[in-house]
Amino acid sequence: MKMTKTTLMTFAAPDAALPLVRFDKDGLVPAIAQQHDTGEVLMMAWMNKDALIETLTTGRVCYWSRSRRGLWRKGETSGQGQTLVDLLIDCDGDTILLKVDQSGVACHTGRRTCFYTAIRGDGAVEVSPVLIAPENLYK
Numbered sequence: 001m002k003m004t005k006t007t008l009m010t011f012a013a014p015d016a017a018l019p020l021v022r023f024d025k026d027g028l029v030p031a032i033a034q035q036h037d038t039g040e041v042l043m044m045a046w047m048n049k050d051a052l053i054e055t056l057t058t059g060r061v062c063y064w065s066r067s068r069r070g071l072w073r074k075g076e077t078s079g080q081g082q083t084l085v086d087l088l089i090d091c092d093g094d095t096i097l098l099k100v101d102q103s104g105v106a107c108h109t110g111r112r113t114c115f116y117t118a119i120r121g122d123g124a125v126e127v128s129p130v131l132i133a134p135e136n137l138y139k
Contacts, residue, residue: 014056018049022093028064029096033074033106036085036099042106043114045072047096059084061100078137080104110134 023029028046035042045063047055051071054062061082065072075081086099107114109130116128 014053017052017056017087017089020089020093021052021096023049024094028066029094031063031096031098033061033082033098033100033102035102037101040113041115042082042100042102042112052096055084055098056087061098075103078104078108080106080132080137082106105131105137108134108137110137 021029027048029048029052030044031047032044033042034040046066047062048064051062051064054060054071054073061074061084063072063074064070073081081103082098082100083103084098085101088097088099089095090097102112105112107116109116110132111128111130113128116126118125118127
């Protein structure tokens, strides 16, 4: 299957992926979101079985929110969603890499990436600017 920016990577039978994933004792697996065309690492979140199935069948990335104890469809409140382009499972089956097409910012702080603090020399430096004020993301 040739993938383009608008092509969704979806499986007709997500059950093919489930045996390959090793969920932890809480039924979760870490999922790293990476911008598919630039390689930029956007965020890390958790997925459970239902989030993984929904992501694979809809092409819209869904996570498990540990704080809300429920499914979290990325962008449902902020409008900053993620479209699945490809999904890879690591060699141990205990981490998922989601190659996505990120709409807008990925971080709840209004930055493109959640990885915006770098340790440089003897201090911490913010290396990614706020693009959208958080209060404008979650009205």
